[in-house]
Amino acid sequence: MQLGDYGTDVKNMQARLAKLNYLSSANATGYFGEITEDAVKAFQKRAGLSADGKVGGVTLTMMNSSSAKKAASAPSTKKETKTSGKSSSGSSSSGSSGSSSGSVSDKSGVEKLIALAESKIGSKYVRGAKGPNSFDCSGFVYWCLKNSGVSTSYMTSIMWRSTSRFSRFTDMGSIQRGDILVFSGESDSAGHVGIYLGGGKMVDASSSEGQVRLSSSVLNSGGYWSRHFICAYHVF
Template identity: 45%
Template structure:
């Protein structure tokens, strides 16, 4: 049954208040004004509670009951600022039509786009304006989660097709059109088949959640395959300095590590798959060659250390996966002995020499000191002790006294830049693209990760308590990431604001908190 919203939806504490809800005819279109009828005021205004209007929570946000004299606008459209907008945004996020974010009272471009997608799915005029029918449909307990299928057109379809192409389910980039046709339906069915979902050809909640998850299985060259195509990719990866073993056409651990390292340095989603986008970038003249240096950490560093150990430049005890000063000195010695420029960084030339067949072994020398493994040095141990009970080990922090202030300064310089889904800068961003761009601007070599990927990045010191966050930390919440600015503030690319903002770390952030990552010590 369709209902009209009153000026205030509330329960009187200890009293059953009569709130008049008038009916709405089905023939009224989505832009008809919202008719409101208020119950008589009691002589003494009691404390207000909020009526439960949805399965998941109250219609209006906590502590934001609509006050008398602040009626809901007849039409909620771009530019409107009103508490009901926050409720609309939260509901659209819950239903999968907006990226997860702290709701705001401002009705901007991202909310307009989300409302249009909702209207499209529910057979309403796609004007992005919330009239009575649209409002009732969004707030209905029976509202359906975002879903698209054959015949639908839109910018959201183009994004879905782009990901299907990257995962190898759409064969060519010209199929990324924004029009959900037969080829897209076939690609979705194939994705669902490979990943064990119901094969209905529709992109609904389970398929949407799968598209960017770590568990997704691609339809492309991946681990365990052997072919001439894999061989060609390995040869290119070796030429660029990413492969640490001889190309053999078999997609094994070395190839996966090399592909991930290549993706990280070439602004691609780091998934270890040789998908279409990765192969195009790999064969491009603009492909960025490898470079591993002081402060890096991961499997690629371990492979280099193992090779240095093989030729006598590094003792086995220093194979830590962390590129510290001992590894840097070992690389310099290797470069000097093998006729390379001794800069201490492993670029394409050093990697090719290190993985080649004509390598000069290290001369006899005294034993090396123990390599620090990033997060386990004394300075970092002190840092861990100060946050006892709120952090988990294994990650490292970068000891750069100016790092925090530089990161916050860079982030603040982009306040006001528009939010654009998938954008990584320099003048438009989504939430994860903003964090990625800011970190790289201050010299932190961080690959692009989705908000989901930030949950398990593992590279830095993990903060497990919301109350232990400090300025410069990366905060990860459900479906969103930001940069802690200190003083109870956060800087993030906000979909609900439609731009980069600096705002309070409110209860929304605390309630949705997953973890934080300490980048700087």
């Protein structure tokens, strides 16, 4: 774990740092920012480790040890912000609508989501499945979001049509890399969701193909996807 990372593992690590008095519990958010990095370095110095601010196996083992040393002073009460932080090592790309204006941490979140989605291409489609080895379309989106550090409950493709959890829009020209795309099916009771990669491509769990696949030409005017497009959501 290092600067810019998201997720449950980060949050658990932060909770441990808070218990050891290196980090304010208010900063145990699941986002690894500069304040968390400073807290990790402080722990590493006190534990006699190389203070690089990264949490690898040795640091994590010592941190979770019953003999882990507590901080000598109270932690900073400064609140972690996603916009303050060093550039992460992850790259980022924009969708067809142009470059994203999001912060570095937003972009790293997008790239983590995309990497998770692409890693599941070829996984089996099973109706109602939510991973990690089989999925339906909404279960796939839920699993990818959850494992990229996004706090959300499971939603069916129909529920995705009107949720207020994320920023909803209906202009296909505004779609960006990492957005969640929502489509209608052949009937009112059917629907579909996927994750946009950029360049007109989407990763989705397809019932017709029986697997998680890479779909192309999603934004083509007059094509199947554009005819069935309902809305999309900016998650990051």
